[in-house]
Amino acid sequence: QVQLVESGGGLVQAGGSLRLSCVASGFTFSSYAMGWFRQAPGKEREFVGTVSASGDSTFYADSVNGRFTISRVNAKNTVYLQMNSLKPEDTAVYYCAVRRHVYSDYRMGYDYWGQGTQVTVSS
Numbered sequence: 001q002v003q004l005v006e007s008g009g010g011l012v013q014a015g016g017s018l019r020l021s022c023v024a025s026g027f028t029f030s031s032y033a034m035g036w037f038r039q040a041p042g043k044e045r046e047f048v049g050t051v052s053a054s055g056d057s058t059f060y061a062d063s064v065n066g067r068f069t070i071s072r073v074n075a076k077n078t079v080y081l082q083m084n085s086l087k088p089e090d091t092a093v094y095y096c097a098v099r100r101h102v103y104s105d106y107r108m109g110y111d112y113w114g115q116g117t118q119v120t121v122s123s
Contacts, residue, residue, distance in 0.1 A: 002026040002112040009117030020081040022096030030074040033099040036081045038092035047107040059106045086121045
């Protein structure tokens with residue numbers, strides 16, 4: 001069965017950095033794009049960014065573009081989210097997801113999600 005396990009969250013001061021990891025299993029990782037989402041308390045889940053199956057193409061939400069970078073190592077079935085210049089408004093639970101259905105909208109097509117990892121940015 002599909003499993004996605006995130007790690008790397010924690011507490012960091014504003015301006016700091018964190019790198020999240022997501023290890024996938026139960027499907028052919030190298031065949032699918034992967035995405036990162038986040039959800040802050042009382043808010044809807046928000047798209048953060050996506051990386052293509054090969055890793056050579058990425059797309060980000062405006063709110064994180066230029067600060068966050070998504071990468072992947074297919075040999076390790078792992079996708080990463082490098083977060084720099086963190087802001088208090090980045091505080092959320094971060095989820096990775098596999099994009100097994102293709103739509104023109106990069107925010108759509110994800111059908112399995114991890115359990116999430118908490119990121120807290122203090123001011």
